[in-house]
Amino acid sequence: MKTLWVYAHPDPRSLNGALRDHGVAVLREHGHDVRESDLYAMDWDPVVRHDDFGCDPDSRLDVLTESQRALENGTLRADIRAEHDKLRWADTLVVQFPLWWFGMPAILKGWFDRLFVQGFAQGVLDPTTGRARRYGDGGLTGKRAMVITTVGANAATTGPRGIHGELDEVLFPLTHGTLWYPGMTVVPPFVVTSALAMTDDEYNETAKRLTERLLTLPDTPPIPFRRQNGGDYDDHLVLRDEHARGETGIGIHNT
Numbered sequence: 001m002k003t004l005w006v007y008a009h010p011d012p013r014s015l016n017g018a019l020r021d022h023g024v025a026v027l028r029e030h031g032h033d034v035r036e037s038d039l040y041a042m043d044w045d046p047v048v049r050h051d052d053f054g055c056d057p058d059s060r061l062d063v064l065t066e067s068q069r070a071l072e073n074g075t076l077r078a079d080i081r082a083e084h085d086k087l088r089w090a091d092t093l094v095v096q097f098p099l100w101w102f103g104m105p106a107i108l109k110g111w112f113d114r115l116f117v118q119g120f121a122q123g124v125l126d127p128t129t130g131r132a133r134r135y136g137d138g139g140l141t142g143k144r145a146m147v148i149t150t151v152g153a154n155a156a157t158t159g160p161r162g163i164h165g166e167l168d169e170v171l172f173p174l175t176h177g178t179l180w181y182p183g184m185t186v187v188p189p190f191v192v193t194s195a196l197a198m199t200d201d202e203y204n205e206t207a208k209r210l211t212e213r214l215l216t217l218p219d220t221p222p223i224p225f226r227r228q229n230g231g232d233y234d235d236h237l238v239l240r241d242e243h244a245r246g247e248t249g250i251g252i253h254n255t
């Protein structure tokens with residue numbers, strides 16, 4: 001594998017830091033290439049600005065249009081171009097973070113905001129149909145993605161009837177809306193619950209579990225999200241009545 005490991009935690013001495021060091025070492029020991037984006041260590045700027053696209057700061061900014069123009073002209077800001085090169089190189093993307101307010105830390109959200117510009121990840125058209133390639137097909141087709149996240153809450157309260165909502169559903173905006181949308185194959189997330197107070201034994205067990213997940217990543221069955229252009233959705237991109245009949249909500253987008 002050629003893995004880009006994107007990591008968002010302010011302190012390398014954290015649980016996340018330990019799991020990142022462990023995971024990267026395991027991959028390298030098994031002959032895989034790993035490149036890293038340690039967003040805090042890089043002092044990554046998470047904010048989209050006129051300057052990303054070389055636009056006059058006093059002009060009205062149409063982010064989608066200007067980002068595509070700058071992508072095509074090779075004039076995106078240098079830090080975005082450097083991350084694009086890493087992502088083009090990778091066949092596997094690992095995205096690791098502590099769950100903060102039911103989502104990614106802002107620095108990581110801003111990595112996606114600034115990188116996944118129109119024409120690169122999304123807004124890529126099928127030349128024959130003119131239809132947007134999305135959800136299972138797009139600018140990042142051919143790459144695999146896995147989310148690693150640590151969560152303060154326990155397994156029961158993040159389970160199917162837990163008060164925090166089921167974690168697969170909490171992560172849906174990332175797994176489905178951000179990774180599957182531009183065409184990546186997304187495997188089930190690696191989740192560490194009860195992450196606030198972990199014994200040494202629990203850490204060792206978690207590290208072992210992570211080793212297994214990383215070494216089986218190329219063959220792990222993906223989350224069975226439905227493809228936009230696979231026939232399950234009608235021309236208005238609404239799921240046809242014959243699928244998940246009478247059901248609504250996030251779960252209907254899995255086959």
Ligand SMILES: Cc1cc2nc3c(=O)[nH]c(=O)nc-3n(C[C@H](O)[C@H](O)[C@H](O)COP(=O)(O)O)c2cc1C
Pocket residue numbers: 009014015016017098099100101102103150151152153195196
């Ligand atoms: C700003 C912030 C927001 C958090 N939000 C959540 C949350 O929404 N759900 C949850 O279960 N834990 C939440 N936590 C707990 C973190 O997930 C937990 O501290 C982290 O996973 C532990 O890993 P670390 O030691 O590597 O930081 C939050 C923590 C912080 C600091």
